[in-house]
Amino acid sequence: MAACWIAPALFVAGVSQQSSLPVDTLFGRWMHDTGWAGALVTLGFAGTWALPLLTSVVAGDIFTSEDRLGTWRHLLVAVRSPRRIFAAKALSSLTVLVAMVTGLAVSSSAAGVLVVGNNPLIGLDGHTLSAGDAGGRVALAWLCVLAPTLALAxxxxLGSVLFGRSPMGLLLPAVVAFAMQLAGLLPxxxxxxxxxxxxxxxxxxGLFTEPAQLGPILTGVGVSLVWALVATAFAYAVFVRRDFSGTGHDTAGRRAITVGLAPIAALLVVGTLAVSPYGSISGSGITQNKVNRSVATAFAHLYRLQTTQLHNPAVTEAQLRTSASCSRGGGTITPEGAGNDWRCVVSWHLPGSTAVGQAIYQLDLHPDGRFMADGDGPKQVNGYFLVRTADGDAPNPLWQFDANVDLLSTHP
Incomplete structure (x- = not known):
């Protein structure tokens, strides 16, 4: 608990003072500009590693510890009701996990705001979020990841009830989380x-685009809460029917594995059928037109930001008429799906000029729709990581940028 409330603050404060930032991490490139970026970098790390491990330590061990110590008979004599014991342990796990997630969110946000400042944040489509709007969306983002954390809990x-003294109960949430991460890398x-x-x-x-991409968010949260309720109900059903007459409990044999895997497999099948209407969306949900729109939108917003840096005449997105033409493998691969072989040519127009500006980007597109665009010239636009301004050199917002493709968008 102490680590959750202290370590994120130390991490954000330390990284924000470094000259080299984690630009390969979502929002990492903005940690010098706003304190809210540090909270989002922490969120990305927590969702990958910290939260699955915390659920293993808290929920995966809460029943197993009684089996290791042989204290079930004493607890039953004192409480007399297995139902009440299960409810108390489940609620205590929920309380501790919520307190830990709250600590991670508050600690990282407070450290970022105090060290860097309560400044605007650049969203995933290049538009600028005000400081207040950024803070609200950061809070919502942390609230969203509480749902999959409860699913793992x-x-x-369930693992703690099924496997007794076996360490499999403690490892089950982490193993399931790791398996889902591997699945997330697949098309x-x-x-x-x-x-x-x-x-x-x-x-x-998707909270950091305009408009917000709410479809994947609401679906993911809903599916996670269903997983949490069903897994907890299975754990309750097994626990209240358990024989406590022995000195210990260890069901890590074939039956426990079958009973433990069956609910998880059933949840995956039912969940897939429940969201099957999205199956009408082509394949992975990543198409050429979606990538074109996402790149063009982000470039237009960031071009205006660069214009402000250079004190050039202001332009609007409508005046720029930005478009993008993206392909894969030099046109030899069907332009859809994830990959690091996407190449985009961005075109735009300036008021009063008949010439068409063009810039090239190489894209690393992930299966979840997030991508990083790496500028490949011309140098004066996106070919160098600094731009020369009247106030000195400043980071070039068009050199590299992160953006997001809405997997559930049905826009042609």
């Missing part, structure tokens, strides 16, 4: 991807 309760259909509770650990990205 329910799986932890899965949209329906299968959204049926995994782990999708909510990345779908919060």
């Amino acid at each position: 329910g799986i932890g309760l 899965l259909p949209v329906a299968v991807r959204l049926a995994l509770p782990g999708s909510a650990y990345s779908s919060w990205n």
